[in-house]
Amino acid sequence: MIEAVGITRRFAHTLALDRVDFRARPGEIHALVGENGAGKSTLISIFAGRLKADAGTLVLDGTALAGGSAHLALRAGIVAVYQSPMLFERMSWEENLALGGFGAGASHRDPAAAAERARPLAARLGFDLPPAGTSVEHCSIGERVRLEILRALSFDPRVLILDEPTGVLAPTELAPFLELLRRLRGEGRIVILVTHKLGEALAVADRVTVLRHGRVAAERTSSATSESELARLMIGEIDSFGGAGSISNAADAAAIARTSAVSFAPNHGSQALAVENLTLEGDGRRILENVDFSLSAGEIMGIAGVDGNGQGGLVEILAGIHSPTSGHVRVMHDRPLAVIPQNRDLDGLILEMTLWENLMLARSLRRRFTRRGWLHRSQAKAYCGDVLDQFRIRSAGASSKAFALSGGNRQRLAVARALAGNPGVLVAHDVCRGLDVRATAEVHRMLKEFAAAGGAVLLISSDLDELLALSTSLAVICRGRLHPVAQHDRGAERIGLLMSGVA
Amino acid sequence: MTTARKVSSRFAAVFAPLTGARIMAAIRPLAAIAIAALIISIVLIALGASPLAVFADLWQGAFGNWLAATDTLVKTTPLIFTGLAIAIAFQGALWNIGADGQLIVGAMAAGAIGPALGGWPHPIAILTMLALGAIGGALWGGLAGWLRARREVNEVICTIMLNFVAAQMLSWAVHGPLMERSRSFPQSTMIAPNAQLAFYFQPSRLNCGMIVAVLLAVACNLMLFHSAVGFELRALGRNRRASAFFGLPIRRLTVGVMALSGALAGIGGAVQVSAITHRLFETMSPGWGYEAIAVALVARLNPLAIVPAALLFGALDNGSQAMQRAHGVSPELVYIIQGMVIIVLVAFDAVASSGLRDAFFGAGDNVTAAPDVMAEAGDA
Numbered sequence: 001m002i003e004a005v006g007i008t009r010r011f012a013h014t015l016a017l018d019r020v021d022f023r024a025r026p027g028e029i030h031a032l033v034g035e036n037g038a039g040k041s042t043l044i045s046i047f048a049g050r051l052k053a054d055a056g057t058l059v060l061d062g063t064a065l066a067g068g069s070a071h072l073a074l075r076a077g078i079v080a081v082y083q084s085p086m087l088f089e090r091m092s093w094e095e096n097l098a099l100g101g102f103g104a105g106a107s108h109r110d111p112a113a114a115a116e117r118a119r120p121l122a123a124r125l126g127f128d129l130p131p132a133g134t135s136v137e138h139c140s141i142g143e144r145v146r147l148e149i150l151r152a153l154s155f156d157p158r159v160l161i162l163d164e165p166t167g168v169l170a171p172t173e174l175a176p177f178l179e180l181l182r183r184l185r186g187e188g189r190i191v192i193l194v195t196h197k198l199g200e201a202l203a204v205a206d207r208v209t210v211l212r213h214g215r216v217a218a219e220r221t222s223s224a225t226s227e228s229e230l231a232r233l234m235i236g237e238i239d240s241f242g243g244a245g246s247i248s249n250a251a252d253a254a255a256i257a258r259t260s261a262v263s264f265a266p267n268h269g270s271q272a273l274a275v276e277n278l279t280l281e282g283d284g285r286r287i288l289e290n291v292d293f294s295l296s297a298g299e300i301m302g303i304a305g306v307d308g309n310g311q312g313g314l315v316e317i318l319a320g321i322h323s324p325t326s327g328h329v330r331v332m333h334d335r336p337l338a339v340i341p342q343n344r345d346l347d348g349l350i351l352e353m354t355l356w357e358n359l360m361l362a363r364s365l366r367r368r369f370t371r372r373g374w375l376h377r378s379q380a381k382a383y384c385g386d387v388l389d390q391f392r393i394r395s396a397g398a399s400s401k402a403f404a405l406s407g408g409n410r411q412r413l414a415v416a417r418a419l420a421g422n423p424g425v426l427v428a429h430d431v432c433r434g435l436d437v438r439a440t441a442e443v444h445r446m447l448k449e450f451a452a453a454g455g456a457v458l459l460i461s462s463d464l465d466e467l468l469a470l471s472t473s474l475a476v477i478c479r480g481r482l483h484p485v486a487q488h489d490r491g492a493e494r495i496g497l498l499m500s501g502v503a
Numbered sequence: 504m505t506t507a508r509k510v511s512s513r514f515a516a517v518f519a520p521l522t523g524a525r526i527m528a529a530i531r532p533l534a535a536i537a538i539a540a541l542i543i544s545i546v547l548i549a550l551g552a553s554p555l556a557v558f559a560d561l562w563q564g565a566f567g568n569w570l571a572a573t574d575t576l577v578k579t580t581p582l583i584f585t586g587l588a589i590a591i592a593f594q595g596a597l598w599n600i601g602a603d604g605q606l607i608v609g610a611m612a613a614g615a616i617g618p619a620l621g622g623w624p625h626p627i628a629i630l631t632m633l634a635l636g637a638i639g640g641a642l643w644g645g646l647a648g649w650l651r652a653r654r655e656v657n658e659v660i661c662t663i664m665l666n667f668v669a670a671q672m673l674s675w676a677v678h679g680p681l682m683e684r685s686r687s688f689p690q691s692t693m694i695a696p697n698a699q700l701a702f703y704f705q706p707s708r709l710n711c712g713m714i715v716a717v718l719l720a721v722a723c724n725l726m727l728f729h730s731a732v733g734f735e736l737r738a739l740g741r742n743r744r745a746s747a748f749f750g751l752p753i754r755r756l757t758v759g760v761m762a763l764s765g766a767l768a769g770i771g772g773a774v775q776v777s778a779i780t781h782r783l784f785e786t787m788s789p790g791w792g793y794e795a796i797a798v799a800l801v802a803r804l805n806p807l808a809i810v811p812a813a814l815l816f817g818a819l820d821n822g823s824q825a826m827q828r829a830h831g832v833s834p835e836l837v838y839i840i841q842g843m844v845i846i847v848l849v850a851f852d853a854v855a856s857s858g859l860r861d862a863f864f865g866a867g868d869n870v871t872a873a874p875d876v877m878a879e880a881g882d883a
Contacts, residue, residue, distance in 0.1 A: 321747045341748050350742040360734060361749040370731040377729065 001025050002047070002078070002159050002190055007056035009042055016042040018214045019056070024159070024207075029181055029191040031201035031222075034211035035234050035436040036408025037394070040194050041083070043211070044161045047192070048080035049073030060159065077158030081165055083194075083407065083434055084345060085144035089137040093130050093147050101154030118150050125149075126176045130308070131285060141342055141430070142168040142307025142462065149177075159190040164434055166200060168462050170306035170499050178204050196436050198227045210234055231437060271332050272297050272456035273425045278327035280313045280480075287313040288324070289480040295425065300447065300457040302471030303482070304464055306499055307430075310480035311460050315339060315429050318458070333424025333456075336364050340418050342429040342460075348414045351403035355395055356384035358402050358413060364421040391416040407434045415443055419450060426450060429460045444470060464492060532801060532808075535851050536815070539843035546839070557826065557836075564825020565818035571825065573707035577779065579817030581606070581788070583716035584771025585795030586802065586809040587723050588644075592764035593804050594727060596740035599761060601647060601662025602768040603792025604669035605640040609769020611673055612639030614776045614783035615681055617694025628698040632777045633715070633770050640769015641762040643669060648761025652754035658761070666792065674785050681783060691783035700778035712774035716810075719767065723806035736760055768792065797845050816841065 004022040008015070017039045024030040034040050045051040047058065052068030059065065066072050087096050094111035097103065102114035115129070122129050127146045130139055139147070145168050152160060169177055181191050181204060195201050201208055202222050210217040210233040217233045273295040280288040288310045295301050305311060316322045318329060319339040331337050341347035349358050360366045360380055369380040384398035393412045395405055405413065411434065418426055428447065432440045447470060451457050460477075461467050467474060474485040476498040483498050544554035566572045585602040592599035599605075612635040620628040643665060650656035674689075676682075681691040700710040727733040739746045739756050746753060772787065780787070798816055802808035823837035 316748075319748050320750050339748060341745075346742075347744050347748045350738055350745050352741045353738065357734065357738070361738060361745065363750055366731060366734070373730050373732065375729060375731050375734050 001061060003059040004043070004047070005057050005059070007043065007046060007053045009046065009051065009053050016214050020216055022209055022216065024190045024192055026190055027185050027188045028207060029185050029193060029205045031205035031208045032192060032194045032211065033196070033198060033201055033208060033230060033234060036439055037406040038211040039214040040211055041163060044080055044163060044192065044194060047073070047161060048078055074155065078161065079152045079155045079157035079159070080161040081145070081148045081152045081163060083163045085148040087136045087144055087147060090135060092133050092135050093139060094132070096136055096147060097151055097154065100151035101156060118154070121153060122150060124176065125180060126173050140308035140312050157189065159192065160184060161192045163194040164196065166195065166197065168307045168430070168433065170462060172496055172499060173306070198230045198437070202227065235438065270297050273332065273337070273458070274330040276328045278317065278329070279325045280317060280322065281325045282313070287480050291482045293475065293482060295456045295458060297454045297456050298451055299473060300451050300459055300471045302467035302474045303458065303460045303477050304467050304474065304495055304499060305477035307462050309477050311429060311477060312342065315341065315427060315460065318427050331425060335422055335424030337425040337427065338362065338418035338421050338423035340414050340428045340431050344410050344414050349402045349410055352401060354399050354401055355388065355413065356381045356398040359384050359387060359417050359420065362417050362421040365417070387416050387420055408436060408439045411435055412439065415446060419446060423455065425456045425458070427458045430462060431459070432463065432466060464495060531851050532848055535848040536844055539840060539847045542843055543840050560826040560829050561822040565822030570707055571821065573709040575818045575821040576713050577708045578821050579813045580712045580716050581771045581775055581791045582795060582798050582813035582816055583720060583809055584774065585768050585791045586798035586813050587720055587806055588764040588768040589795045589799035590802060590804045590806055590809055591723060591727070591767065592760060593799060594740050595736045595756065595760045596743065597648070597651070597757060597760055598659045599644065599647070599662050599764050600659055600796070601644065601665050601792065602795050603788050603790065604662065604666035605643045605765035605768035606772040606792055607669040607673050607787050608643040608772070609636035609640035610772030610776045610787045611676060611783060612636060612769070613773035614691050614694065617698045617776060618692040619695070620698040621695035623697060625697045628695065629700060629777065632698050632773050636769040636773020637766040638769070640765035640767070640772065642765070644765020644768070645758055645762030648758040651761070652757040673783065673787060677783050677785055689785055693782050694776065698777060699781055700774065708779060710778035712778045715770070715774060719770070720806045720810050727806060797841065801845060801848050
């Protein structure tokens with residue numbers, strides 16, 4: 001049994017965890033849920049030794065843990081998979097695996113041998129491994145999470161902590177993964193699962209602990225609770241952040257999150273974006289192959305697919321980072337094309353810069369506040385303050401640094417920046433990854449409003465529910481090829497087959 | 504009229520009121536110097552010398568009288584130029600180690616054309632000298648930038664190698680095409696008198712170069728923190744990938760920043776020729792381009808802070824010579840002091856910038872991911 005008693009952790013002026021008691025039993029999958037900023041990541045970081053608690057004790061199977069040492073935690077058998085994968089960017093994926101448990105023993109950190117040992121496990125989980133020798137910096141988020149899960153399992157963990165692992169897994173990968181978690185439970189191990197998907201938490205976990213504002217709001221057995229109760233516990237009885245047009249209570253939030261039909265008819269407006277016969281080759285492999293589609297004003301086009309099938313290349317071409325090997329991209333609008341990159345910490349934000357400076361990364365905003373080459377700092381800051389209010393981004397002000405924002409608020413800033421630039425086309429890649437129910441609903445509402453106002457959205461996501469709920473047209477990307485999905489063909493099963501390349 | 508007010512408000516912003524954070528930022532280097540001095544004192548006592556006497560000599564040599572003080576300023580001037588060059592490049596995460604070579608090429612350009620400026624009015628001749636220095640340095644720095652932007656050549660290696668090329672080019676030039684007419688020494692012809700920055704305070708060698716340096720520091724500060732280009736440069740330096748995603752002109756910036764960096768160092772070279780040496784010698788720089796890296800780091804890449812940081816190093820350089828003359832204390836001791844100041848400052852800096860992150864270091868291997876946890880706490 002792993003037990004945390006009276007854990008308190010303070011960061012500067014905020015109390016992240018306030019006397020938290022948490023207990024997970026052997027042979028149990030324990031879900032940890034809560035809003036963005038509730039303290040989930042802090043708690044699991046304390047378990048994994050990445051952070052030291054200011055007060056409180058950790059006990060594993062009757063032995064007190066020292067805390068504050070990732071190495072000692074690992075030796076005690078506690079392994080965590082974080083939401084932002086912790087891999088060595090400049091090393092190949094095989095080398096990364098060799099640095100985990102696969103590299104131990106006689107072969108002594110031999111990357112090829114480690115990869116061979118990982119293969120059967122990967123096959124059982126239905127994970128596709130990247131081409132041999134690919135360095136992690138060229139791997140998509142999905143590929144990274146899969147590598148991290150494999151590496152975590154290689155340590156033969158007593159306690160496995162997973163922070164939002166399923167967000168980037170394809171439906172085809174999800175079932176074997178959950179099956180694996182159940183098997184680990186059967187072997188008497190402890191699995192702690194941090195998730196925003198309440199349905200998933202209830203489906204797979206035995207018990208659920210709800211964190212709210214750094215405190216334990218409740219602990220429930222899965223059989224004795226419901227999604228709506230969990231949502232209410234997460235958000236609290238009274239919503240202190242309600243405002244005009246916002247979601248006023250938890251029930252609404254859950255309802256909006258589950259909306260299955262788009263409320264407005266697709267507006268067949270003028271063409272906004274045309275992508276013609278796009279082919280991209282790189283690292284000796286074909287990343288995109290004859291990708292061809294067009295996007296009209298008012299349309300939300302969804303692209304589903306297992307992460308790492310060319311989505312990244314497509315977004316990078318649209319952002320203007322790469323030129324395609326062949327083919328064209330035409331933006332018909334006189335308004336700009338805005339991109340919300342998948343990896344917000346690496347591509348979307350500059351964490352060491354202030355919030356207003358991050359806002360100014362958008363060219364159209366930068367232009368608005370530049371006169372004869374001079375940046376109008378005070379106006380830009382004031383404007384940033386307005387944006388922070390409007391999008392309800394919780395921060396210490398326009399001049400605070402982006403790394404002080406929580407994951408959810410970082411994402412909101414990225415969305416706010418994209419929309420504030422008054423774009424004609426919005427390319428959103430995994431825009432709700434790591435967002436809680438309410439924030440997800442808000443982002444979905446923003447996307448819908450943007451489209452309703454005549455914007456065109458390209459929504460690239462691993463989350464099929466999100467795509468089915470929002471998109472007016474849908475396509476599946478698999479190994480760099482785009483397959484349109486007809487309106488009547490939108491069954492999850494059919495799409496799953498397309499995603500895995502079977503159909 | 505409004506433009507004038509805007510500009511003046513912008514200048515006001517540069518000299519913003521001292522807030523708590525600003526005072527702390529100013530105190531930190533002073534505290535570091537004090538701690539470094541303390542450690543040196545222990546060493547001196549162990550060696551049987553009196554720390555107070557040594558430091559008094561150091562001070563005496565650096566600021567003890569008018570001549571010493573002005574000579575300190577003369578030694579500080581090239582360090583400001585090269586320090587600014589390094590700070591601007593490092594702000595863009597372009598690791599220009601080549602300020603020395605850029606300074607030399609700037610000096611060569613000014614020294615080669617300088618003798619021909621005899622008929623020109625004094626201010627025009629001086630400005631021409633500075634412009635020649637800027638162009639020479641910009642070409643040398645811009646070359647490294649262009650290789651980085653076009654061919655992904657590592658600018659560290661490239662600029663170090665270009666330092667050697669510049670030094671040998673200078674040596675060849677003063678033995679060959681630029682050698683003085685009498686051919687007696689390996690030095691170039693004296694530049695025209697009206698291309699020389701006059702010594703207004705003789706016998707001191709104090710000249711206007713210092714003023715140019717300080718003005719450039721203010722200009723760099725405005726550029727870096729108040730202009731759109733400066734913003735793009737800082738964004739590039741902090742996250743190249745995000746900069747690419749948001750369509751910053753990365754190649755143009757890379758070439759431009761390296762050229763600007765080189766130009767600053769090159770102006771330093773031109774000032775040196777114009778004000779101090781009046782001609783080219785085989786060794787124009789005692790390693791200012793390298794010392795500048797220390798200056799820039801102590802100044803934490805802030806252009807305005809370059810001025811006091813360069814003054815510190817200039818004073819240590821100058822004071823050490825006097826110390827050696829007076830007491831026979833080895834000037835190497837000064838290098839030890841300089842080294843200690845840098846180490847202590849960097850140590851202070853790590854503590855300060857990681858105030859919130861301290862817990863993560865040593866635990867995570869992915870620094871970009873580490874703040875996630877803390878951030879979640881940020882609004883808990």
